[in-house]
Amino acid sequence: MPMPVLRGLLVVAFFALCAFYLVPVYVPRPAFIPGFAPPPDMWPRTVSLIGILLGLLALILAFRGGAPAEEAVETDGSSTKRMVLRFVGLVLAFGLFLTALPFVGFLIAIILLTFTMVLMTGERNYRIWIALLSVGGPVLLLLFFNSALGTQFPKGALLKTLGF
Numbered sequence: 001m002p003m004p005v006l007r008g009l010l011v012v013a014f015f016a017l018c019a020f021y022l023v024p025v026y027v028p029r030p031a032f033i034p035g036f037a038p039p040p041d042m043w044p045r046t047v048s049l050i051g052i053l054l055g056l057l058a059l060i061l062a063f064r065g066g067a068p069a070e071e072a073v074e075t076d077g078s079s080t081k082r083m084v085l086r087f088v089g090l091v092l093a094f095g096l097f098l099t100a101l102p103f104v105g106f107l108i109a110i111i112l113l114t115f116t117m118v119l120m121t122g123e124r125n126y127r128i129w130i131a132l133l134s135v136g137g138p139v140l141l142l143l144f145f146n147s148a149l150g151t152q153f154p155k156g157a158l159l160k161t162l163g164f
Contacts, residue, residue, distance in 0.1 A: 012056060
């Protein structure tokens with residue numbers, strides 16, 4: 001299977017998983033929503049549907065031959081085995097994120113996922129920036145979506161037990 005086709009299929013599969021499983025299961029939708037307020041699942045569902053459309057566009061371009069020709073891809077010199085192990089690590093990290101979400105809540109789980117993703121890029125020199133990105137980024141996004149858009153995120157059993 002050509003690489004652009006595989007890439008398009010993976011993008012469609014990932015965002016379909018988000019749109020049709022993760023959003024309905026993990027984003028609660030209240031029984032009553034005022035007429036002027038968007039439902040809490042509007043933005044996650046919108047981003048997921050746009051991701052599906054972009055994946056389908058990548059598939060169409062791959063089959064029509066409109067995608068740019070695959071030339072030699074520059075890497076950091078890693079072997080194919082190491083790159084496959086990195087990919088498996090990314091999939092495992094996302095799986096652990098999904099597993100931890102009901103227990104520790106969205107904020108702690110996304111902080112851990114962001115920290116893991118940054119470390120898996122190989123960056124280790126800018127520790128303060130890594131901490132700010134891993135903690136500050138998710139906190140700011142959560143505050144924005146929670147206060148400006150009224151989107152609620154799962155708190156998790158741990159935070160509910162602690163009274164947050």
